[in-house]
Amino acid sequence: MSELLALSSLLDSPEQARRFLRYVWPARPLHVEGDRGRWSELFELDVLTDVPTLLAQVHPGNVRVQLGDDEVTILPHTVDGHKRLTDVQRLHALALYGAGGQLYLEKLTGLPRLQAFLCALADDLGMPRPRVNCNLFAVRGGSSFTPPLHWDNGEGFVVQLCGVKRWTLADNHAVPFPSFNYDAGRPPRLDQALLFESEPQPDHTREIELTEGSVLFLPRGVWHTTTPVSDSIHLDIMLHPPTWAGVLTDIVHRLGNEDARLRAPIAATAQSPAELVAAFARVRGELIEALSGLDGADLALEGIGGMADDLVRFRRIPEADMEVAPENDGATRVRVTRNGAETVSLTVRDRDTVAVLEWIGAAGESFGLGALRAAFTTCSDDLFVRTLRFLWSAEVVEVFAQEPSS
Numbered sequence: 001m002s003e004l005l006a007l008s009s010l011l012d013s014p015e016q017a018r019r020f021l022r023y024v025w026p027a028r029p030l031h032v033e034g035d036r037g038r039w040s041e042l043f044e045l046d047v048l049t050d051v052p053t054l055l056a057q058v059h060p061g062n063v064r065v066q067l068g069d070d071e072v073t074i075l076p077h078t079v080d081g082h083k084r085l086t087d088v089q090r091l092h093a094l095a096l097y098g099a100g101g102q103l104y105l106e107k108l109t110g111l112p113r114l115q116a117f118l119c120a121l122a123d124d125l126g127m128p129r130p131r132v133n134c135n136l137f138a139v140r141g142g143s144s145f146t147p148p149l150h151w152d153n154g155e156g157f158v159v160q161l162c163g164v165k166r167w168t169l170a171d172n173h174a175v176p177f178p179s180f181n182y183d184a185g186r187p188p189r190l191d192q193a194l195l196f197e198s199e200p201q202p203d204h205t206r207e208i209e210l211t212e213g214s215v216l217f218l219p220r221g222v223w224h225t226t227t228p229v230s231d232s233i234h235l236d237i238m239l240h241p242p243t244w245a246g247v248l249t250d251i252v253h254r255l256g257n258e259d260a261r262l263r264a265p266i267a268a269t270a271q272s273p274a275e276l277v278a279a280f281a282r283v284r285g286e287l288i289e290a291l292s293g294l295d296g297a298d299l300a301l302e303g304i305g306g307m308a309d310d311l312v313r314f315r316r317i318p319e320a321d322m323e324v325a326p327e328n329d330g331a332t333r334v335r336v337t338r339n340g341a342e343t344v345s346l347t348v349r350d351r352d353t354v355a356v357l358e359w360i361g362a363a364g365e366s367f368g369l370g371a372l373r374a375a376f377t378t379c380s381d382d383l384f385v386r387t388l389r390f391l392w393s394a395e396v397v398e399v400f401a402q403e404p405s406s
Contacts (some may be wrong), residue, residue, distance in 0.1 A: 006120035007397045009042055010157065010215060017124070020217070025125070026155050027219050029169065036161065042117045049162050049233055051097060051138050054105070055090045059083050061107035065096040068145045069205060073095060074114040080112060100143040118237070123373075128381045131240040139165075141230040149202070149225045155239040156218050160210040163232035167210060170202030170223035177243075210234070216345045237391040241313060247302050248291075253292050258393070262287070297399045300369060301389045303319035303381050314388065315366040315400040322361045322396050336394050344394045352379050356387045366400040 007017035012034040038304045039045060047057050055063075061384045063074040069210070074093055074267040077264045078082035084092065099101045108114065114134060139145075141163065151172055158167075172178070182188065184201055185399040189293045202223045209229065210216055218224060262283065268276060300312040320343075323335045332354045336344035348354050357377055359366075372384045 001344045003315055004124045006042075006117055007124040009038060009117075010121070010159070012038060012215075024217060026239075029219060029222055030215075030217040031208055031210075032215045034215070035214045038213070039159070039161075041113070043161075044111045045161065047111065048114075048235070051103065051233070052094060054088075054136070054138075055085055055093055057110065057167045058105065058108050060085075060105040060112035061109075062105075063089070063093055064106065065093060065101040066102045066104060066145055066147065067096070067099075072101070091092070097138060097140065100140055100145055102143065102145055102147070104140040104287065105138075108136060113228040121237070125239065125241070127239065127241050128168070133238050135236040135238060136233065137236055138233045139228045139231070141232070143227050143228055146227050147225050149205075149223055151178060151182055151223050152218070153179050153181050153220055155220050155241065157235075157237040157239070158210065158214075158216040158218065159235040159237060160212055160214040160216075161233045161235060162212060164182070164212075164229035165210050165232040165234065166227045166229055167208050167216065168205050168223075168225045168227070169208065169218075170205040172202070172221040172223055174198050174200050175221060176318070179243075184223065202231065209354055228254075242302070247299070247304065251291070251294065251298060252287065254389075255287065259286075259290070297392065297398070301385055301392065303385050304360075313366045313368045313400045314392075314397045316360070316363060317395060317398050320394075320396045322357070324358050324361060324390075336396055338395070341406050352376070352383055353387060356383065357391075360387070360391060362395065 004014060004017040004021075007020065009029075011017050011020055011032050016032060020030060036045070047053050060076060061083060063085065065072045065074070074085065074089050076085050076089070078084075092116065093103060118132045118134055119129050125132075149170070175182075175192075176197070178195070180192060182192075182200070188196060188200060205223070208216070232334065266276075266279075271279065296312045297386040315356040319338050321337045323333075323337075325333050325335075327333050330349070332348045334344070334346050334348055334357060335342060348357070356372065356376060356379065361370070369384055369388070372379075373390075374379075376384075387399065
């Protein structure tokens with residue numbers, strides 16, 4: 001297990017972090033109290049705890065202000081590739097916030113320390129980095145605009161930066177691990193109704209108060225609502241861990257792209273019903289056979305395991321040679337040969353992809369995906385996964401070592 005530096009700082013100790021992963025994550029709530037000062041090196045606290053400064057400096061995806069059943073959405077303008085609020089939009093948001101509206105900034109960017117922390121937290125949790133993002137809630141004390149009792153379809157950490165907020169919680173016995181958000185008292189949609197194992201309303205609630213320095217972990221599906229006891233600002237670190245259904249869906253999609261038989265159109269009206277059913281059975285059998293060969297490499301190539309080196313390791317196949325050479329137009333030609341015969345030739349224009357290909361081509365020892373992260377700190381998980389998937393499919397790299405199943 002890694003040092004868990006991000007999780008330890010968030011939860012106040014390495015021991016608390018280890019206990020969280022062993023006994024809490026991802027299905028049990030957890031409330032931890034502590035001193036806000038421990039986050040001074042993790043987040044830009046001076047920006048995050050002052051609403052006017054926050055609105056001027058961060059790059060939110062959207063800004064929403066919740067006013068009871070009503071909601072105002074403010075769409076930032078894109079300037080130099082970043083979303084920013086105009087002066088008029090900032091004044092509008094501040095006025096609604098001052099009137100008691102709950103300010104909600106979605107997917108904060110523009111704060112380097114916060115972004116680095118989110119990446120480290122994803123690593124600690126064994127999740128692809130793009131699946132961790134951060135929102136922020138700010139509300140004035142005494143505001144009457146509180147959200148309804150509801151659940152969310154993702155896990156999350158609530159990080160109380162300022163003030164006091166009362167949380168009302170309840171266990172969800174209606175839909176385990178829900179894939180949709182839901183408000184109490186609202187009739188479920190037709191496609192949701194059959195998923196409810198009990199009445200869509202909690203029979204018992206409990207309350208806790210979060211003060212400055214408190215952290216609350218909420219699994220997906222836990223009923224909750226909030227009431228500000230004083231002016232309150234908290235981070236909402238949203239976690240979207242992959243699900244088995246999602247991973248298998250992605251793998252089936254990839255297999256479908258790679259297999260001409262699965263890409264073939266269905267000529268429904270050109271076949272009899274019996275022929276159509278027989279064709280479906282044949283394709284289904286071929287897909288089941290392909291799925292039966294999946295192993296740890298497939299998990300790693302979906303970005304599962306936090307890119308950890310102990311999930312799966314790769315090495316160059318000795319018989320495969322890869323040449324990465326610049327062309328006159330600024331692009332790069334990648335040629336793969338096996339025993340002198342060319343098997344793949346393609347043009348690559350993305351510089352980061354070229355750099356990763358060159359690194360792998362020069363790797364003299366086996367490597368894990370974590371080594372790529374260490375070598376290319378500004379590159380995304382998606383780039384590593386795409387590149388390794390290509391090299392694996394092209395038989396340039398192979399699985400070298402894999403942890404035995406227990």
